[in-house]
Amino acid sequence: MPSTKIAGIGHYVPENVFTNDDLTKYMDTSDEWIRERTGIEERRYATKYKETTTTMGAHAARAAIEKAGISKEDVDFIIFCTLSPDYYFPGCGVLLQRELGITKTEIGALDIRNQCSGFVYGLSVADQFIRSGMYKNILLVGAEFHSMGLDFSTEGRTVSVIFGDGAGAVILQPTEESEGILTSKLHSDGTYAEELALINFGSHSGYHDDIDYGFHNEDKPGGLFATEKMVNEGMMYPYMNGQKVFKKAVVKFVEVINEALKSEGLEQSDIDMLIPHQANLRIAQFVQKSLGLSDDQVFNNIQKYGNTTAASIPIALSEAHAAGKIKKGDLVCLAAFGSGFTWGSTLIRW
Numbered sequence: 001m002p003s004t005k006i007a008g009i010g011h012y013v014p015e016n017v018f019t020n021d022d023l024t025k026y027m028d029t030s031d032e033w034i035r036e037r038t039g040i041e042e043r044r045y046a047t048k049y050k051e052t053t054t055t056m057g058a059h060a061a062r063a064a065i066e067k068a069g070i071s072k073e074d075v076d077f078i079i080f081c082t083l084s085p086d087y088y089f090p091g092c093g094v095l096l097q098r099e100l101g102i103t104k105t106e107i108g109a110l111d112i113r114n115q116c117s118g119f120v121y122g123l124s125v126a127d128q129f130i131r132s133g134m135y136k137n138i139l140l141v142g143a144e145f146h147s148m149g150l151d152f153s154t155e156g157r158t159v160s161v162i163f164g165d166g167a168g169a170v171i172l173q174p175t176e177e178s179e180g181i182l183t184s185k186l187h188s189d190g191t192y193a194e195e196l197a198l199i200n201f202g203s204h205s206g207y208h209d210d211i212d213y214g215f216h217n218e219d220k221p222g223g224l225f226a227t228e229k230m231v232n233e234g235m236m237y238p239y240m241n242g243q244k245v246f247k248k249a250v251v252k253f254v255e256v257i258n259e260a261l262k263s264e265g266l267e268q269s270d271i272d273m274l275i276p277h278q279a280n281l282r283i284a285q286f287v288q289k290s291l292g293l294s295d296d297q298v299f300n301n302i303q304k305y306g307n308t309t310a311a312s313i314p315i316a317l318s319e320a321h322a323a324g325k326i327k328k329g330d331l332v333c334l335a336a337f338g339s340g341f342t343w344g345s346t347l348i349r350w
């Protein structure tokens with residue numbers, strides 16, 4: 001059975017840089033607070049009416065296709081991970097297929113909704129398809145257009161200062177060499193579904209009387225369509241219980257990385273490069289310390305881009321690789337935690 005290797009990586013971030021100081025024009029926050037609590041200095045925002053999640057994904061995809069030395073017609077399956085799609089449905093997978101102009105071959109396109117863990121889940125799905133011999137060139141994309149749906153008032157500041165826009169992509173191929181994805185570990189705990197969520201618009205219709213929906217609980221606004229009240233009262237924005245997410249994340253990141261290492265008979269010290277989902281620099285630093293890794297063994301770029309959810313790992317992987325920080329034979333570890341809660345890790349022999 002073949003293994004699955006990453007044959008090409010690409011990323012795209014919008015030109016528009018939005019600094020912490022820029023945010024202070026809209027909400028009561030400060031550069032000092034954001035840097036200290038998150039490590040973020042600036043993020044990129046896509047241009048409304050000119051860009052979409054799909055068009056950003058397409059930029060990253062073209063770069064990954066070129067790096068892999070294939071043509072777009074060689075792609076035989078698409079997997080698209082995002083929580084900020086162009087449409088409620090259909091998903092970005094088919095939109096990307098159209099955007100890239102590969103509709104003639106009528107290949108399959110799958111959408112993954114696992115938020116911050118989307119890319120790690122997507123890698124694992126692609127790995128199974130490649131190992132089974134079903135596909136030879138899978139295009140896996142993570143892309144987010146967060147800035148279109150954030151609350152830029154002071155009420156929304158805890159969430160809004162963190163997130164940024166961008167896209168990353170990889171081409172996955174079979175390999176007979178001793179390289180590629182060694183293992184993936186995937187987990188979830190739906191008990192925490194509403195702790196980091198955008199529940200409207202949806203079919204819940206206030207169904208869960210026992211669930212505290214936060215600031216919009218009493219209003220029971222659910223329904224498949226947006227109401228004026230929902231729009232006017234900020235019910236269309238994401239909610240995050242930051243401290244709960246943080247506390248769970250630091251534990252689960254370490255746990256799921258150790259689980260993957262153990263299943264391959266490897267040690268923490270065997271990791272050459274850890275690329276954690278860029279959620280918060282403090283989370284990454286905690287994980288680094290827990291695993292006893294040096295600064296050279298961990299790659300972070302949240303300072304420049306903020307948290308780009310499904311795009312954060314492929315953007316970081318692309319930058320780390322382009323900077324020569326990942327070499328042939330290296331043990332690369334990817335790990336993510338986020339909304340769901342969902343989390344996972346992947347070990348790759350480069």
Ligand code: UT7
Nearest residue numbers: 028029030033037116157158161242243245246279280338
């Ligand atoms: O990628 C998906 C997974 N997401 C994450 O991993 C996020 C995990 N959580 C976090 O990163 C952190 O919880 C945050 C960065 C979101 C928040 O940091 P925190 O240290 O947990 O702050 P907090 O929510 O406990 O708020 C502390 C104080 C509060 O003021 P009081 O009540 O102490 O007076 C907040 O109102 O900071 C205030 N605050 C802010 N102040 C300035 C919250 N957000 C801001 C802000 N600017 N943007």
